[in-house]
Amino acid sequence: MAASSNSSLSGSSVSSDPEDYQPPIWKSYLYQLQQEAPRPKRITCPQEMETRPKYYGREFHGIISREYADELLVGVEGAYLIRESQRQPGTHTLALRFGHQTLNYRLFYDGKHFVGEKRFESVHDLVTDALITLYIETKAAEYIAKMTTNPIYEHLGYTSLLKDKTVHRLSRGRTEPRRVTFQKDERISSPLVRRSALKDTPEKQCFYEKLHNFKVHTFRGPHWCEYCANFMWGLIAQGVRCSDCGLNVHKQCSKLVPSDCQPDLRRIKKVFSCDLTTLVKAHNTTRPMVVDMCIQEIELRGMTSEGLYRVSGFSEHVEDVRLSFDRDGDKADISADAYADINIIAGALKLYLRDLPIPVITFDLYSKFIQAAKIPNADSRLEAVHEGLLQLPPAHYETLRYLMAHLKRVTMFEKDNLMNSENLGIVFGPTLMQPPEQNALTTLNHMRQQKLVVQLMIEHEDVLF
Numbered sequence: 001m002a003a004s005s006n007s008s009l010s011g012s013s014v015s016s017d018p019e020d021y022q023p024p025i026w027k028s029y030l031y032q033l034q035q036e037a038p039r040p041k042r043i044t045c046p047q048e049m050e051t052r053p054k055y056y057g058r059e060f061h062g063i064i065s066r067e068y069a070d071e072l073l074v075g076v077e078g079a080y081l082i083r084e085s086q087r088q089p090g091t092h093t094l095a096l097r098f099g100h101q102t103l104n105y106r107l108f109y110d111g112k113h114f115v116g117e118k119r120f121e122s123v124h125d126l127v128t129d130a131l132i133t134l135y136i137e138t139k140a141a142e143y144i145a146k147m148t149t150n151p152i153y154e155h156l157g158y159t160s161l162l163k164d165k166t167v168h169r170l171s172r173g174r175t176e177p178r179r180v181t182f183q184k185d186e187r188i189s190s191p192l193v194r195r196s197a198l199k200d201t202p203e204k205q206c207f208y209e210k211l212h213n214f215k216v217h218t219f220r221g222p223h224w225c226e227y228c229a230n231f232m233w234g235l236i237a238q239g240v241r242c243s244d245c246g247l248n249v250h251k252q253c254s255k256l257v258p259s260d261c262q263p264d265l266r267r268i269k270k271v272f273s274c275d276l277t278t279l280v281k282a283h284n285t286t287r288p289m290v291v292d293m294c295i296q297e298i299e300l301r302g303m304t305s306e307g308l309y310r311v312s313g314f315s316e317h318v319e320d321v322r323l324s325f326d327r328d329g330d331k332a333d334i335s336a337d338a339y340a341d342i343n344i345i346a347g348a349l350k351l352y353l354r355d356l357p358i359p360v361i362t363f364d365l366y367s368k369f370i371q372a373a374k375i376p377n378a379d380s381r382l383e384a385v386h387e388g389l390l391q392l393p394p395a396h397y398e399t400l401r402y403l404m405a406h407l408k409r410v411t412m413f414e415k416d417n418l419m420n421s422e423n424l425g426i427v428f429g430p431t432l433m434q435p436p437e438q439n440a441l442t443t444l445n446h447m448r449q450q451k452l453v454v455q456l457m458i459e460h461e462d463v464l465f
Contacts, residue, residue, distance in 0.1 A: 038078030302342030
């Protein structure tokens with residue numbers, strides 16, 4: 001049976017030229033099975049049941065035995081009824097005839113009907129979905145187990161992402177931050193002198209990997225998986241959809257899809273509080289436009305402002321900047337004509353970094369940086385910070401590199417703005433680093449280490465990045 005279904009891909013052509021590309025033919029085997037699945041047949045109770053809950057219909061038979069339910073359903077494939085448990089009054093069981101036997105499921109209701117994860121508006125829909133699933137998984141168990149072994153995802157991903165004639169995402173290489181080696185040489189004492197003794201690897205072309213943001217989805221009308229090209233069966237919650245790029249796949253196929261999500265701008269509803277990698281991939285930029293635009297504006301007219309980044313701008317105006325970015329993106333007006341006080345722009349940048357769902361220094365690397373800051377030996381401490389930086393996701397690394405270079409330039413105006421690397425570390429430590437457990441006491445206990453990590457990255461920006 002499985003072998004006969006594989007011919008549906010024959011005749012499809014795959015070309016390296018986007019103009020010549022023809023999508024493969026969807027595999028129809030599972031769709032055909034869904035059409036063949038038994039249809040629900042409600043077995044009604046001949047008399048009115050006073051104890052019937054209002055959310056059940058005539059399929060409710062009250063307290064009857066499992067054996068009697070089996071007698072009522074026997075010989076009718078797809079037949080079903082609801083009975084109240086004899087052993088546990090008040091609990092209900094769905095009895096369903098399939099495969100020449102009666103299957104019993106504990107039935108629940110919380111505004112919708114369910115026996116497992118899926119929730120349905122009616123018992124009839126629940127039974128319809130159950131019969132489809134049981135039929136397909138019985139008839140095509142071997143086929144389903146093997147359907148991910150010959151995916152056509154690369155070709156489907158290729159054609160779907162070339163709507164704007166972009167480069168095939170799977171053919172790009174990934175950038176690794178440059179790795180440096182700290183030489184153990186007693187003659188080298190100053191970090192600035194040490195820089196001449198560093199060895200670094202050549203840089204590669206920039207490419208940011210991003211995991212898909214899959215969520216369970218109900219598809220209206222027939223849908224096929226964009227990974228294996230097979231039909232997504234069932235009545236509801238047939239598969240998952242990436243909320244960032246719109247990719248539709250089976251739940252089991254989602255575990256095999258590469259980390260190559262290319263977010264669709266139409267699906268990105270805001271700029272602030274949006275995952276950093278999602279935002280840069282959606283806008284096809286190296287860093288978030290908020291970071292670039294705010295830093296450019298600050299360097300244009302705010303480098304000598306006393307207390308830069310320490311002095312807060314009016315919160316209402318900072319909120320206006322946030323709304324402007326969420327509404328207008330890179331067209332947001334943050335010029336002096338719109339916001340004369342540079343502290344408003346500095347405040348908006350800090351707010352953006354603070355509100356990231358995953359901080360610039362990610363949750364999973366937080367403890368590594370905290371431990372690095374506790375190392376007493378200066379060279380070893382710097383080496384440990386550098387090792388942590390190498391493990392950051394590329395978009396996070398690039399954002400941090402750009403920010404630290406900017407903050408280094410801020411310290412060059414210390415006589416005017418009174419902001420040295422230590423002061424900036426105090427401001428940006430808790431902004432760039434947050435403990436995974438979001439514990440206020442942990443943050444308080446780590447304030448010194450957070451400050452020191454940022455201070456080191458500013459002072460040794462030319463060595464670490």
